[in-house]
Amino acid sequence: MKAKETLKxxxxxxxxxxxxxxxxxxxxxxxxxFKKGQVIISEGSMVDCEYFVxxxxxxxxxxxxxLKMFILQFAMPTWWASDFNALYxxxxxxxxxxxxxxxxxxxxxxxxxxxxxxxxxxxxxxxRWRTNxxxxxxxKRLLSFMNNNVKFRYEELLTLYPELYNxxxxxxxxxxxxxxxxxxxxxxxx
Amino acid sequence: MKAKETLKxxxxxxxxxxxxxxxxxxxxxxxxxFKKGQVIISEGSMVDCEYFVxxxxxxxxxxxxxLKMFILQFAMPTWWASDFNALYxxxxxxxxxxxxxxxxxxxxxxxxxxxxxxxxxxxxxxxRWRTNxxxxxxxKRLLSFMNNNVKFRYEELLTLYPELYNxxxxxxxxxxxxxxxxxxxxxxxx
DNA sequence: TTGATCGCGTGACCTACATCACATTCAAAA
DNA sequence: TTTTGAATGTGATGTAGGTCACGCGATCAA
Numbered sequence: 001m002k003a004k005e006t007l008k009x010x011x012x013x014x015x016x017x018x019x020x021x022x023x024x025x026x027x028x029x030x031x032x033x034f035k036k037g038q039v040i041i042s043e044g045s046m047v048d049c050e051y052f053v054x055x056x057x058x059x060x061x062x063x064x065x066x067l068k069m070f071i072l073q074f075a076m077p078t079w080w081a082s083d084f085n086a087l088y089x090x091x092x093x094x095x096x097x098x099x100x101x102x103x104x105x106x107x108x109x110x111x112x113x114x115x116x117x118x119x120x121x122x123x124x125x126x127x128r129w130r131t132n133x134x135x136x137x138x139x140k141r142l143l144s145f146m147n148n149n150v151k152f153r154y155e156e157l158l159t160l161y162p163e164l165y166n167x168x169x170x171x172x173x174x175x176x177x178x179x180x181x182x183x184x185x186x187x188x189x190x
Numbered sequence: 191m192k193a194k195e196t197l198k199x200x201x202x203x204x205x206x207x208x209x210x211x212x213x214x215x216x217x218x219x220x221x222x223x224f225k226k227g228q229v230i231i232s233e234g235s236m237v238d239c240e241y242f243v244x245x246x247x248x249x250x251x252x253x254x255x256x257l258k259m260f261i262l263q264f265a266m267p268t269w270w271a272s273d274f275n276a277l278y279x280x281x282x283x284x285x286x287x288x289x290x291x292x293x294x295x296x297x298x299x300x301x302x303x304x305x306x307x308x309x310x311x312x313x314x315x316x317x318r319w320r321t322n323x324x325x326x327x328x329x330k331r332l333l334s335f336m337n338n339n340v341k342f343r344y345e346e347l348l349t350l351y352p353e354l355y356n357x358x359x360x361x362x363x364x365x366x367x368x369x370x371x372x373x374x375x376x377x378x379x380x
Numbered sequence: 381t382t383g384a385t386c387g388c389g390t391g392a393c394c395t396a397c398a399t400c401a402c403a404t405t406c407a408a409a410a
Numbered sequence: 411t412t413t414t415g416a417a418t419g420t421g422a423t424g425t426a427g428g429t430c431a432c433g434c435g436a437t438c439a440a
Contacts, residue, residue: 062337064337068337070337072329084325085329085330088322118311124314124315124318125314131318131321131325135274135325136278138325138329138332139274142328142331143252143262145332146335147254149427169387169388171387171388179428181387181389182388182429183427185388185389186389189388189390340397359418361416370399372397372400372419375420376419376420379418
């Protein structure tokens with residue numbers, strides 16, 4: 001029941017829906033549970049769903065030719081995750097999505113999302129709102145990346161998302177900040 | 191007439207509209223012309239509109255405490271520009287939008303966009319689609335920023351948008367790449 | 381209980397890029 | 411026409427952060 005309530009509360013903050021509408025929408029989501037370390041989307045595969053986190057923590061990342069990992073996004077409860085590029089353009093995933101901790105997530109297929117958007121105007125509005133938020137956040141991160149040094153970006157991240165501090169190991173934080181784990185370590189030691 | 195046709199053709203690629211629908215939508219846009227160097231949105235002011243470029247070229251940028259400029263976005267014909275963060279969150283602009291060359295643009299207010307989105311489902315779809323595209327592009331740029339050196343990013347930019355090469359001075363390209371103009375210059379000289 | 385792997389710290393050295401300073405060219409403004 | 415100020419090139423030097431190498435404790439599967 002928790003998953004349903006979580007999604008309902010989240011959507012209700014943005015758009016008003018009748019209970020029947022929400023039940024109908026919810027019927028298109030499937031709940032899934034994953035263990036720490038399990039892969040949800042693997043690089044090179046087709047992507048069919050996007051995911052809404054109920055509990056736990058995910059990361060989406062890219063690994064380059066030199067096997068260096070870059071984290072595009074963490075996903076904590078009530079955050080959305082997928083390989084959106086692959087999902088929208090119907091191409092193969094260039095990133096991997098996996099679990100930092102045991103996680104419970106709701107998934108909805110691309111086709112079902114589009115169907116719901118068509119059927120219910122409020123759903124279309126909701127997803128437009130959500131992507132807007134993501135777009136603005138991505139722009140801000142980009143700007144911070146160009147403008148600020150590692151220490152500032154690290155502290156900014158922890159101010160924005162203090163939950164991460166206790167859950168996400170520092171080497172992954174470093175991969176998110178686009179910096180080596182050694183440099184991150186040296187910020188406060190040495 | 192060119193502005194109208196340009197917008198119509200652009201929207202038609204994404205959603206189907208009747209001529210009356212388009213006329214109605216178009217009636218909410220205002221055409222404006224600006225000279226090279228003119229400011230459209232200035233940092234610190236309230237932002238009420240977003241802009242669709244018909245001709246010319248814009249840049250949106252941020253200036254930090256040390257007076258260093260970072261370019262968030264260029265906008266060529268058929269691209270959209272604004273301070274989206276300020277626009278959506280009804281806060282003061284943190285970025286400036288101005289003209290790299292003489293430009294002709296269509297503007298639509300936030301209120302009118304929301305009104306049209308409510309009135310015409312297809313418009314809501316259209317703007318969701320557009321933001322999606324922007325979001326994915328921003329994620330890609332972020333990843334490239336973390337992963338690639340200046341030379342790669344410069345060539346990537348010119349491959350993606352060859353139009354920029356002839357129009358945008360190199361010091362602005364440098365500000366977009368997040369690198370000093372000297373370093374950009376030294377990529378191919380020295 | 382024991383390897384083995386992971387997360388983390390730390391020293392030594394390297395490099396991409398920044399900064400500052402100055403010169404040149406060229407177009408716009410006066 | 412003259413002047414001003416962008417836009418650009420280039421040398422000298424500084425520095426944030428990368429890379430490599432190693433150690434050490436904690437956790438976890440066998």
